[in-house]
Amino acid sequence: MTALAKDAARKRVAHADDAGDSMYQLIRQLYPICRSITGDGVRETLRLVQDHIALQINEVPTGTAVFDWTVPKEWNIRDACIKDSEGHKVVDFKQSNLHVLNYSTPVRKRMSLAELREHLYSLPGHPEWIPYKTSYYQERWGFCLSHKQLSALKDGWYDVLIDASLEEGHLTYGEYYVPGKIPDEVLVSCHVCHPSLCNDNLSGIALSVFLAKELKTRRLRYSYRFIFIPGTIGAITWLALNESAAGRIRHGLVVANVGDSGIMHYKKSRRGTAEIDRAVAHVLEHSGKPYEITDFSPYGYDERQFCSPGFDLAVGSLTRTPWGRYPEYHTSADDLSLVQPQYLADSLSTYLSVVSVLEENKYYVNQNPKCEPQLGRRGLYRTMGGNVESKEAELAMLWVLNLSDARYSLLDIAERSKLPFAAVSAAAQALERSGLLEPKM
Amino acid sequence: MTALAKDAARKRVAHADDAGDSMYQLIRQLYPICRSITGDGVRETLRLVQDHIALQINEVPTGTAVFDWTVPKEWNIRDACIKDSEGHKVVDFKQSNLHVLNYSTPVRKRMSLAELREHLYSLPGHPEWIPYKTSYYQERWGFCLSHKQLSALKDGWYDVLIDASLEEGHLTYGEYYVPGKIPDEVLVSCHVCHPSLCNDNLSGIALSVFLAKELKTRRLRYSYRFIFIPGTIGAITWLALNESAAGRIRHGLVVANVGDSGIMHYKKSRRGTAEIDRAVAHVLEHSGKPYEITDFSPYGYDERQFCSPGFDLAVGSLTRTPWGRYPEYHTSADDLSLVQPQYLADSLSTYLSVVSVLEENKYYVNQNPKCEPQLGRRGLYRTMGGNVESKEAELAMLWVLNLSDARYSLLDIAERSKLPFAAVSAAAQALERSGLLEPKM
């Protein structure tokens, strides 16, 4: 790596470290809120994000047709509990908002344990944890509780209360746009519909916010669009309302699960060899840390919608441990101890490296394509030959000169030379300054 | 696998098991006949096949020009033996028709052991076995015998008799056509020229017969053409007489060695990535049993002719142990004990699975390509989210929807998703019923 590239890398790390703590603080602030795919929980979350970035908040009315779907009713909840016959609260929403089956219809009823049991969900394998469950598209009510709580319930009568409303209202989402030199966009999408769960997906919200803050300070080639949306219905709604604008998206990432201690994981876009897929692969390969890359599958987060065949956008998902592959996933154990500032910082740093590749990945044309130019007389090359002293910077210049015939991008050159992109990009900049290289028109 | 797919698979197995015994009985019936590339042995064989399917029998006169070749004389044999000077038959055609070098010219002569020896073939490495040898295109006579028999021959004079005729006549072959919805054909070819050898190739004849019987009962998309031909000259004759019709062949398999206990083996077509190559590979990969796939080579059975550069048909060869790779190959040990009903049944079942892939492998177009359709309200999807409960059927539907942009066939989707073809096909059918998918026009 050149001194320039090293310095840039060091600065990225420092930025990220500061941001690690800030991201964690934001997660802590958002943690208690009961979010769902609609309702005040999302609104409150987006308002808190506005303390950091000038988020535009959009409200889409219940009943709006969005492709094959309809914006559902708005759900809000005030309280919920189960009381035993002696009036003791054995399950209490105020203790954890996971206790209520998310999107439950309201209920206020006395019933036997046998009747109640059909509405109770627990995890026998993790008897201390409360599962997170939802029922968006079929009206149901229910409670989630630890298996220990469930086992302690005695036969008898219970008073059940879910003081919730499911009514005409709105679906709420946030959008933030960082303009760059060209209108072509990089999409960063995170879901904001999960209640008190930290890795999935307060970590994704926090990373998106601090990535946006950082990019706002930079001179950018691409324009960046951040969307904070409820999962599935939010992505569908956004795509339906922005159908033609989606054509501007050149690259995109779905952010989630970026705060745990696992290694980085990238799930490729449906295209599989899009520039975003290759940029992320390059960054992970040169990170010096273990990582994992998997092929696209039509299951997971909102890449499902962005990569549906009618859009087929170049959108992958860059996470730490993927959904469903850590035991705490979708349980009360996905709490403030599962995510840590250092992992958030490392994830942000990885995202920033990917941004650097996208920003700097251009095609150049060698202005002196017949034989090598004499780098020595331009001060770009050592002047004494003899023993082996190949330096990465000189090698990077030779590679850039050799392959810059307008068919190879800098990322192509980094891949073929096995050099880090930063070294290749720095070499291209040095050669451009010396007039030996011109950007491809 | 879906319940539907499982049921279909179970039925295929049951069919095949019944057929295993039936195929073995047919082999037993055909075993004693002395076949060659022409003559009454082939005629008798095809007549017995007619007890099962309405085979059309064709007779092509000696001397007919077929590409670079000429239909040879017809060979028929009545008797053959070698008697020692005391009149004892030391080699007797009636004991085994392998004893005569197949296509031997007639001979009736007394000669010394020394002179006789030049006409005797044995296998020192397997002293109990009689080798199978032929001399079709150079006129010769000879006897094959076990090495034990050969070693027991004493010096002296021998009376040699081959009561055979090699005369103007016909080359005989059989053809059976099962019409489907479209005129595009699947070719199934087996050779019928080997005398008392079970795996090579009475097993191939039997499998072809019972595959044809089964397909006759089905509503098919493709039309199926079964040909029962003498090796090499039969394939050349058939292609010469059906040159333009060969253009209708979309897929094809050469059947041989399908009754032994070895694992399934597929030799690809010359094209190497034809649909038949991929269909067979998929079936073998998902069979749960060991198998082997090898590249095309221009040596082997009649795929040599079907894959000659002037035809280059998508014809591979699906066998159990390939020719030449089991010690009993082309010897008297390729007898009724080498083939077993269970292996015949397993081979037939594999062929039927390949047929299913070919029949059902179509291109579909997602009618709701922008974002996922709402499967839940169509009863195609579980209604409650939360913990991980991915089911193969749902996953298959998501894959089919995601990739059905008219560029991916169901087999492409099965390959990319790593799901069994049956699951993908069942998903496509469910989606088509719900109106979400249309076949590509």
Added chain:
Amino acid sequence: MTALAKDAARKRVAHADDAGDSMYQLIRQLYPICRSITGDGVRETLRLVQDHIALQINEVPTGTAVFDWTVPKEWNIRDACIKDSEGHKVVDFKQSNLHVLNYSTPVRKRMSLAELREHLYSLPGHPEWIPYKTSYYQERWGFCLSHKQLSALKDGWYDVLIDASLEEGHLTYGEYYVPGKIPDEVLVSCHVCHPSLCNDNLSGIALSVFLAKELKTRRLRYSYRFIFIPGTIGAITWLALNESAAGRIRHGLVVANVGDSGIMHYKKSRRGTAEIDRAVAHVLEHSGKPYEITDFSPYGYDERQFCSPGFDLAVGSLTRTPWGRYPEYHTSADDLSLVQPQYLADSLSTYLSVVSVLEENKYYVNQNPKCEPQLGRRGLYRTMGGNVESKEAELAMLWVLNLSDARYSLLDIAERSKLPFAAVSAAAQALERSGLLEPKM
């Protein structure tokens, strides 16, 4: 391998063995000469080469513009030494011409050890060896010496003499052309600028000379151009003066380091899949010896210039141990003991095998493409079938017939069939003689 192919291979080996000694004698003769990128050392070297082949010698004046470069001054050296204060020569050019930094400016001066040290180069890791160092494009003077010599120098005053001239003159290079049937050329390039170093690159000069001598005796399809040039500036000069002629180059090899005991190594052309890349890979794969193939990189010998993007010629580099990967590289230990006749012979034999592939690699068209032709009646095939007796020659004929549809070259067929090229080529010749194959027009 067929008898014909074996015989040809045997003859190639015999030729090469004789040539091994001859190449070694030439190296021994050239070893004492002090070469550089210009000057009388190159002239004397080329004159000695003229004893073997009718080399054309070209002189290009200092100051000639060659692409981004300028032909430099001519350097000649008569003597050089360092004397201690007692008048003893502690470093003496007459002992080894490596002692002078190649291209040193003249100097005659008394100086202290401290001042002198800044002009001294040694190898602490190999205290007995003198390093080879150059300073072509920045005017400097200096001495190279063993670390043992350096360590023995005592404080005090030294008389330093480099009796050299750096003046207007010429760059000298040699060229030798062997005409073939077609004007398309194979380029063989070696560098002639290194002083007393045997493997790098007297071995390359010697191999080029004896390869040229051998080819001169043959009837060739391609024309062959051998160039003996100073590294970098020589290649640039040659390309600048022969810019349009470079378009005739179809294949090329840069020869260097071909006399050491290491395994053969091929560095691919920038194109990576050019015919020369595949021809060399095939020869090495079928050599029965270990070898190594690496991808192109824009660092090394003059393939850097031939593969610059404005030319992008199909030129690779075929060596034994590559530059920089043996400890003796660019030191006095690259002497007459490092190279051996047997390795030179083996390298030459490899080059000749590559030439055979290039010469014989053609496209043919099967004249009987529908089904196999009857090889038996043309005496090309055994007449009796039965047991397994596949022979390489017959198999090669079947492969050539099967793939000769004008889309596969003989090298393609050798690669796909995994047969040695010589067997495939011999089969094609036999089939062409019998009229079954015609060269593609």
